Amino acid sequence: MWFSIDFHSHVPVYVQIKEQVKGKILNGELKPGDFIPSIRTLAKDIGVNINTVARAYRELELEGVIRAERGEGYVVTDIENSKIKLELIEELEKMIQKLKQAGVSKEQILSIVESQFNSDKQ
Amino acid sequence: MWFSIDFHSHVPVYVQIKEQVKGKILNGELKPGDFIPSIRTLAKDIGVNINTVARAYRELELEGVIRAERGEGYVVTDIENSKIKLELIEELEKMIQKLKQAGVSKEQILSIVESQFNSDKQ
Amino acid sequence: MWFSIDFHSHVPVYVQIKEQVKGKILNGELKPGDFIPSIRTLAKDIGVNINTVARAYRELELEGVIRAERGEGYVVTDIENSKIKLELIEELEKMIQKLKQAGVSKEQILSIVESQFNSDKQ
Amino acid sequence: MWFSIDFHSHVPVYVQIKEQVKGKILNGELKPGDFIPSIRTLAKDIGVNINTVARAYRELELEGVIRAERGEGYVVTDIENSKIKLELIEELEKMIQKLKQAGVSKEQILSIVESQFNSDKQ
């Protein structure tokens, strides 16, 4: 399971981990009932400290996204995807307002959306 | 001149100041040759320490966005807008890829863009 | 024999098992001379590892509450109930002091006690 | 400001800190607008690590009990006391059920409540 962390970002690592777990749930890579990587495994994989992953998982549990199974690890709950997706939509809305204020036209944005959907990028 | 800072954001205040100055240049509120608020004035206005604004201006100067006029303050250079805009576009592209991966359809995104441009929000 | 364990509590499972055995002695469900469930049986019943129950029983034995009968299992000793009850009373006293400090009146507490005794809850 | 931590309790230190801050709000020792001890000060006072206090405060902030003021520390919000008090009441109710199950009579409990309120203990 692939996680990409930007260590130079102002976004804290534990927040990036949370976002990526949510992303993997949204895109179907993780489904309800699936186990996510153990704290120690993921920490080793992405080269961060155990506590950093533990904090991300703890917060995801508080948000109801995952659930700790005793001695087995964390499993994805059957949380409504729409709940998570809503956060992304709100982020997009803020971004568009920023672009609008910066004088970027609606047409420009629409064409960027089109080109991104026509690209092969994953 | 209006600056809105989110003090609870993970984005450092000095970065938010930088982004907003760039935004004002992009939307035409600030033009080449214009003086931007003095460090002391802006610090007082948005309620932050002088050092915080000073850092934002220092970095903007390093990026060639503004230029210190001795004893008079900082003026906007005649930097290509496209240079600044590019940063925003790249941010948008990343966001769209994220939404795409999360299973949000092109149609949904387009309709969100439309609705944001029809709203009255600033 | 019914044991209810809260796996998300900060109180370790082995401590919860100890408390429940003591509770069953206090309420008469278990009397001196009675055999308590075997380690294996109880572990299976409540879905925990054998070691966890073993630890609970070991500590109960150290406290003189139960006694291992060779090859037969653990029996309840004829320990004074008052000894066990004292622990509970002390816990209640601490709780009342906490409520008192928090500004909860005696009358409020008395009415809560009444309502709990009138309820059907087990 | 006095905090008493039981390092042998199964209740994690950060939870004990949270409970005591809430207790001080309930008994009026801390009022809305008051600053609570800084993370570093409290950590030193009670002899625990900075991170432990930080976690307690972070969670209290999530619960809306305190609020971080940039560069100044944490202040008590004007949260409804009743909200915090409710947690204590629920704890009391659980305790009473435990006692009831253990065969402690209503009369015994009532007399313990009386005696606690007549004592001088703080």
Add this chain to the structure above:
DNA sequence: GTGGTCTAGACCACC
């Protein structure tokens, strides 16, 4: 000075 994040490493409970 304030809070926020992260590391390396320890020890515990439970499996």
Add this chain to the structure above:
DNA sequence: GTGGTCTAGACCACC
């Protein structure tokens, strides 16, 4: 092996 808590200490942003 799993997660949970805690320490000692570092560095950052902001005051």
